Amino acid sequence: MKFKSPPVNSLSLDFITEFCIGLEKLENNRECRGVIFTSAVPNIFSSGLDITEMCGKSMEHYAEFWRAVQEMWLRLYGSNMVTVAAVNGSSPAGGCLIALTCDYRIMVENPKFVIGLNEAQLGIVAPFWFKDTFVNTVGHRVAERSLQLGSLHSASEAHRLGLVDELVPEVKLQEKAAAVMAQWLALPDHARQLTKSMMRKAVLDRLVAHREEDVQNFVNFISKESIQKSLRMYMEMLKKKKR
Numbered sequence: 001m002k003f004k005s006p007p008v009n010s011l012s013l014d015f016i017t018e019f020c021i022g023l024e025k026l027e028n029n030r031e032c033r034g035v036i037f038t039s040a041v042p043n044i045f046s047s048g049l050d051i052t053e054m055c056g057k058s059m060e061h062y063a064e065f066w067r068a069v070q071e072m073w074l075r076l077y078g079s080n081m082v083t084v085a086a087v088n089g090s091s092p093a094g095g096c097l098i099a100l101t102c103d104y105r106i107m108v109e110n111p112k113f114v115i116g117l118n119e120a121q122l123g124i125v126a127p128f129w130f131k132d133t134f135v136n137t138v139g140h141r142v143a144e145r146s147l148q149l150g151s152l153h154s155a156s157e158a159h160r161l162g163l164v165d166e167l168v169p170e171v172k173l174q175e176k177a178a179a180v181m182a183q184w185l186a187l188p189d190h191a192r193q194l195t196k197s198m199m200r201k202a203v204l205d206r207l208v209a210h211r212e213e214d215v216q217n218f219v220n221f222i223s224k225e226s227i228q229k230s231l232r233m234y235m236e237m238l239k240k241k242k243r
């Protein structure tokens with residue numbers, strides 16, 4: 001699945017809806033046993049949640065958007081397929097979550113590319129299921145420090161921390177992703193799928209059990225004037241950076 005929503009593959013409501021429909025089709029196709037996620041936009045895997053979906057909109061819109069974000073994560077983290085992220089560009093916040101939610105992450109070894117859960121830098125707080133996914137990948141200490149500081153890690157640092165599993169030159173990315181996929185698909189599906197489910201069930205169940213509470217928490221938090229102001233300032237900063 002190739003993300004192609006220029007300029008930065010931000011995760012808008014439309015993007016997320018299309019992602020979920022595409023994933024469901026693949027999940028229901030008995031001939032499809034694995035998916036490689038990558039980007040068709042140069043230098044960007046995904047810039048994370050579309051900030052304009054969280055700024056200046058109604059409470060109803062925030063709730064609809066957040067349910068879609070939850071749905072995307074539930075489907076991808078709970079997928080029976082082998083999922084490989086071929087990270088060919090920067091991947092902050094929600095973009096990093098997509099990579100973390102996969103079974104394996106390969107990143108292009110470009111010193112300009114960054115990845116991480118930088119929510120704290122925007123004055124917002126990554127929800128518990130982002131945190132759980134991060135902890136399950138890199139361990140508690142690395143996740144705690146990285147989340148509190150809202151760190152965006154270079155590709156080599158992300159590799160050292162275990163946030164990505166492998167680094168490759170850009171020209172080798174697709175070949176490497178296909179080789180990893182072949183290795184994972186060589187196992188009997190039922191054994192791999194049951195093991196995956198056993199490893200992820202507690203974290204998935206936790207969101208399912210608290211889904212509406214999590215929506216309300218997001219809506220209350222994001223609609224606070226102080227948070228809206230932080231997000232507006234952040235968008236302004238992104239636009240000024242270009243001038």
Ligand SMILES: CCCCCC/C=C\CC(=O)SCCNC(=O)CCNC(=O)[C@H](O)C(C)(C)COP(=O)(O)OP(=O)(O)OC[C@H]1O[C@@H](n2cnc3c(N)ncnc32)[C@H](O)[C@@H]1OP(=O)(O)O
Pocket residue numbers: 007008010011044046047048049050051052090092093094095118119122124125126127217218221222235238239242
């Ligand atoms: C209980 C509360 C829970 C809240 C939980 C929230 C959870 C997750 C939060 C998120 O995912 S928030 C998104 C965080 N993302 C970022 O911080 C990344 C911001 N973007 C960048 O750093 C850079 O854009 C980039 C991705 C490194 C690319 O840099 P580049 O120089 O190539 O491009 P830009 O000129 O900066 O951007 C082009 C264009 O896109 C707009 N844009 C960038 N990112 C976003 C975004 N995430 N949402 C919406 N729009 C975005 C940027 O403003 C530019 O717009 P124009 O100026 O061209 O109009």
